[in-house]
Amino acid sequence: MNRHGYRLEEIAHLVKGELFGDKDFKISNLASLEQAQNQHICFVNGDKYLAQAEASHAGVFIVTQHLMQQLKSKKNFIVVDNPYLAFATLTHIFEKKVTQKGIESTAQIHSSAIIADDAYIAHYVVIGENCVVGRNTIIQSHAVIDHHVEIGNDCFIDAHVTITGAAKLKDRVRVHANTVIGSEGFGFAPYQGKWHRIAQLGSVQIGNDVRIGSNCSIDRGALDDTILEDGVIIDNLVQIAHNVYIGQNTAIAAKCGIAGSARIGKNCILGGASGVVGHLEIADNVTLTAMSMVTKNISEAGTYSSGIGLFENSHWKKTIVRLRQLADVPLTQITKRLDHIQAQLESLESTLKLRK
Amino acid sequence: MNRHGYRLEEIAHLVKGELFGDKDFKISNLASLEQAQNQHICFVNGDKYLAQAEASHAGVFIVTQHLMQQLKSKKNFIVVDNPYLAFATLTHIFEKKVTQKGIESTAQIHSSAIIADDAYIAHYVVIGENCVVGRNTIIQSHAVIDHHVEIGNDCFIDAHVTITGAAKLKDRVRVHANTVIGSEGFGFAPYQGKWHRIAQLGSVQIGNDVRIGSNCSIDRGALDDTILEDGVIIDNLVQIAHNVYIGQNTAIAAKCGIAGSARIGKNCILGGASGVVGHLEIADNVTLTAMSMVTKNISEAGTYSSGIGLFENSHWKKTIVRLRQLADVPLTQITKRLDHIQAQLESLESTLKLRK
Amino acid sequence: MNRHGYRLEEIAHLVKGELFGDKDFKISNLASLEQAQNQHICFVNGDKYLAQAEASHAGVFIVTQHLMQQLKSKKNFIVVDNPYLAFATLTHIFEKKVTQKGIESTAQIHSSAIIADDAYIAHYVVIGENCVVGRNTIIQSHAVIDHHVEIGNDCFIDAHVTITGAAKLKDRVRVHANTVIGSEGFGFAPYQGKWHRIAQLGSVQIGNDVRIGSNCSIDRGALDDTILEDGVIIDNLVQIAHNVYIGQNTAIAAKCGIAGSARIGKNCILGGASGVVGHLEIADNVTLTAMSMVTKNISEAGTYSSGIGLFENSHWKKTIVRLRQLADVPLTQITKRLDHIQAQLESLESTLKLRK
Structure with missing residues (x-):
């Protein structure tokens, strides 16, 4: 304190x-x-x-x-x-806050970089060509800020963070330790049985008040940029692929993965370890419970879920056996057939009664 | 450009x-x-x-x-x-390429290490005993190349990468920021209620043209080596456990985990967040859709899937209730019994008609 | 050797x-x-x-x-x-062991920190105010040990590890490369459509003989501490959220995520990529198979499982269609209705026979 x-x-x-x-x-x-x-x-x-x-x-x-x-x-x-x-x-x-100001003597800062006077640049930080670091921003030990990256005012960049791909961070952004922003997206063209790398030319834009946890990967775009709008909060070990767009104030819990070019709306909440397939859209105000699996667009606000929950192991094994049979069972017809048979039976019974 | x-x-x-x-x-x-x-x-x-x-x-x-x-x-x-x-x-x-050559003055390189003249070793890189770095290879700031690691020609090793466990990387390998190669596998012998650590003595072999994303963990083998063959491409936040073998040109999307001693064939595609249990084999040309769960060998090429997809939450809750009942429902018999009852009914009806 | x-x-x-x-x-x-x-x-x-x-x-x-x-x-x-x-x-x-002792000249150690004489502090390590490093402990290159962190005897802290949040590690703790301990938990109060950050004031306590893999995130508590008891072993890419408690000798495989304030008992084994929702309790001696999804307390020792396993893709698609119908199918009644209809039929048949 x-x-x-x-x-x-x-x-x-x-x-x-x-x-x-x-x-x-x-x-x-x-x-x-x-x-x-x-x-x-x-x-x-x-x-x-x-x-x-x-x-x-x-x-x-x-x-x-x-x-x-x-x-x-x-x-x-x-x-x-x-x-x-x-x-x-x-x-x-x-809270115990970092109160230091200035640049530690061991920091390696390119002569073309502009660092605000009241920023703090800790030991062994490396800052490349044409970078900008704003007022009152703290960059902790060993962070690497690669060429052309810009960081706004009042940001906190923790130890061992790597920011590359000419990413631009606005104000009051917090990035926790060992996270990577702006690394190359996973883009390869398959041709004659081999993968041909697509160099990634887009960047990353991070809005005001964004918070990113530790050990996250936020990739730069292929041609256009990956975008996190103002107020997005992200927990640890989250993957944001190239060209993903995340709307304002959306919260993403730990271990989620968002595949390339997915668009997620405003004010969404993604429960832990949820996955979103590439190139799809999620509307505003969508909540996903933990471990959700999104393979199609979600066009309506609401709460969505996946997964079968937890079973005692022997019960689970039996359930899986049944699940493997399910494809061949005409579920919707069963009740109809039962009703139909019941009606036939009752008709037969009344016929018999009449003949008594 | x-x-x-x-x-x-x-x-x-x-x-x-x-x-x-x-x-x-x-x-x-x-x-x-x-x-x-x-x-x-x-x-x-x-x-x-x-x-x-x-x-x-x-x-x-x-x-x-x-x-x-x-x-x-x-x-x-x-x-x-x-x-x-x-x-x-x-x-x-x-693409904007790194064009620097030579060794920055702040790099700490053991006197026994051999660095090619036209390699670039950035600020604060640490390179240990008997390491080799090949021609035209770029090692970005803060990477740690531990003793006995060898890196081929034309490789790109990004910031904060740790390569240890005497790993050997061939040519044109790209490793993105904050990834760990050659760390100790998760090997423990349980004895009298405690876990006894098994020091890991194997290494990691990485072939030509392999690409590994950011924040990945590729463990060294217990006795033999963990092996990634030529042309393997791996996205971010992927776990490759000790003694895994991955065949040529296999692509592994973000957040996958491959457990110890699993063998994955050539030309496979593993969708994001898929998991492969240890000690099993996956054939060549297998595609797993996102979030697949592999608990048995896959001996035939083809496409495989897991997961129940996404449900609106109240629909999901009802579905889970039914799923918990499924183990006790003899699914395959239901249709047979319905057919049998239908036949009996029809036989009864015709008997009745005959008697009219 | x-x-x-x-x-x-x-x-x-x-x-x-x-x-x-x-x-x-x-x-x-x-x-x-x-x-x-x-x-x-x-x-x-x-x-x-x-x-x-x-x-x-x-x-x-x-x-x-x-x-x-x-x-x-x-x-x-x-x-x-x-x-x-x-x-x-x-x-x-x-095993090839690190045999060096002492402090490399490039390490930045605050004057108030206490480092045991036979510890080894490698190149570019940064150690903050009031830190303690015990006897025979090895801290590898580039590790950042932030203010007020204490590390016991015979520990091994690998390259690029970040330890912050005034975490306390006891003896013989091993932390592998690029792991983050003590980073800020994911705590935000929602108010008027925005997320208001809750600064995290708790810490992390790590017992004797704990092992943590590479690229893990172990967050500090919000008010009280996150606690890993003696003998806990954790694989790579694992998320331990704020205020989690993990009992003695519990093993957590790669890619698991434990959400905030969950309490996990002693001698548990969590299979790879399992997820545990926040604020719940898991008893001692519980085993979760890989990719388990825990959304409720587990009060009894035993083995538990989730997930539907792997399906050939076209079989899977049909199964999912059926699963979406399941909520409307009164499974438990089907067998009862079949039995009831069977009984009616037999009664009708015998009635008819009697009338012959």
Whole structure:
């Protein structure tokens, strides 16, 4: 954290909340309900955490009006409409930030590169020809910024990141360790039994407030650019192939893979390890649950899913045997045939009764 | 690009195509049909792109004879049998290449390593004992080439690549950023409830013209070597475990995982995020569609698939309920029983009719 | 290997085995049955390898008493109860180890960091404020050890590893190349259509004897820590999200993803590319087969599976058509209805017979 602690009144002010209790109570850190000690502040994210809150040793709780009324034994509160959002805000107060400025002597920076005065370029960073690094941007040790890459203001580029392919990053972009942006797309022309490499001439455009996790691969386009619009957030180990387009504020969980030229709309949420086949479109406001497999366009907003879930192994084996038979079973006819047979039977029965 | 531009005549000559139009037309770059401007050249990859080609501002089009006849409003063409292949060829003309030679002063190279005179070793590269780097090979910033690794001629090793385990790479191999070759395979002997590490003594052999994407892991073998034959192409974030063998010209899309000692044939195509279980064999000319799950040998060439595709979420939930019942439903008997009952019914009906 | 070779007697002593044959036989290396030459030692891992052993050129075989009796044509043996474990032990004898000590001149180490005298810090390593590196630990080239990270004794940290988020690693931990430990978890509060970043304040705790493969991402916790207990082993390209807990000796194969706050028990085995959804619990001694999809708690030890396996493509297409119909087919009723109709029919038939 940047200071030794904060008074309750200061914290309430920061999150625009209403204070109940001792306004001079000293808060040293944020904590979980379970691990909190007396000088810590916690948030209560709904009724289901009330028992945990009651048992917690935290000195202060961020709550709604409703939740405060349930926590009779506690004394210090900050009341807000959205405790989770207030918590998100407070994490930035207690975060340890990189405060260094300037260029470490071991950084290798091409004479044509333009680095803002208040940027920080850490040890062994390599920056190529005609690169631009904006104000207040931090580039951590060993990052490699290849020729013609431009990085905006207030960005954070972590250790061992490689940015190449003349990628352009706007402002407040965060790229976590060991991620690769702008590497060559997987483009090959098959001819006479061999693969002929297509050199990739497009680039990558990354909007404002984009966040990319660690160990991701974001390829440059073949001719046009790969594009991540403003506010896109991406977790770790995600593959974004060449010429993919991702709309504003779409969230992509870890281990997803988006194949070449796919277009994903705004405000989508892709659950972990989902895959999207190339050259298709996903509408705005689509949610994919984890491990989804998208092989066709999705033209309507909504939630979509794949996968058969988890089976106990012997049950699974039997299920797979049946699944292999399924293609030859006319499922939709079975019920119809049963109904038809039932009707015939009943007709026969009544015929017999009449003849009695 | 290496020059400011090319005349249409020069480009036609490079792709061995027939020129129609102004042979002195000046071409500054390759572009997509959509983004092209007047000084750009585009390719038309079949009839379905004709409307886009008509609307394009490109000055020149690479087409087949047949396609040229449809594009009445356009003037400049290069006619070839395979426009996609001609495009692939031209990308190399317009690609910005690394032209540096020699060893940057910050590179740390063991005195026993042999580096060809016209190789380029970028900043902060570390090269260990007894390594060899061939003619015209480029090793980008921060790559680590550990002891006893050998790299052939005309290779490209991008930033932050780690090559260890005494791996041997032949000629024209391209390895993209942050990939690891020759790291220790996942070998442990379970004994008395603990995992006992098996040090990996094998290596990795990589053939000519192999291409490996970014953030891949190619492990060294346990005793024998992991082998990638000539012409294998691999996309990003791919796992190749110890002792895997991959036959010539096989293509592996992003996010695939091949478990230990699997043997994959020649000319196979593995769709993205496919998984292959260890110790099994896949024949030559096998294609796996995306997200395939291979748990048994594949002995016949052909196309194979897994996964249930994508369902609207409420439909998916109902489907999963049914799937969990499937094991207890004797599918193959249902149709037989229906036929049998139908026959009985008809026999009864005719009996009744006879008695009328 | 550390020496030119070993006598059979020495090797037998090292694995506590009984020697049969020439005790002075000189062994230069371990090898596979297939590739072994006369000066090599092999292990035979069960009856199914007997034919391969008979055909092998190896000079010595590690076997059980039972196996030795089948190999009539061979002369030199080491007899043990568990040949695989003996092999695991011997790999350490023949492994080429890093023997360097001290700190390379190009390493950048903060003055407040404490590095044990017999540790090895390779070229271009960056070590931040208040870091600790224990006895006999090896940190390979280009690793970045960020502020407040502590690494125990006898650890191995390979090239391009990033350790940040004040992570704490105990003793004998091995982390392979290009892995990221302690990077920021994927935490965002949605508010008014945008994602608000939650700075991550927790850390990562890694126990003794933990092994992490290459290109993995192990995120720091949001408030509390992400925890890997003693003896956990993890393969390549694995995602461990914030606040995950993994119990002792659990093994996680390549390409698995464990989402945030999931708790995995002791002695579990997760097959390759398995996914575990966030905030759920998996009991001790659970085995997941490859590509499993865990979306609910697993409260009982046992083996579990997902996925439909592999289908020939045209069979698969038909199966998917049927699967899409399945939700509307009352599977459990079909057999009951068939039985009911059968009974009615038989009753009708007997009625008719009686009336004859």
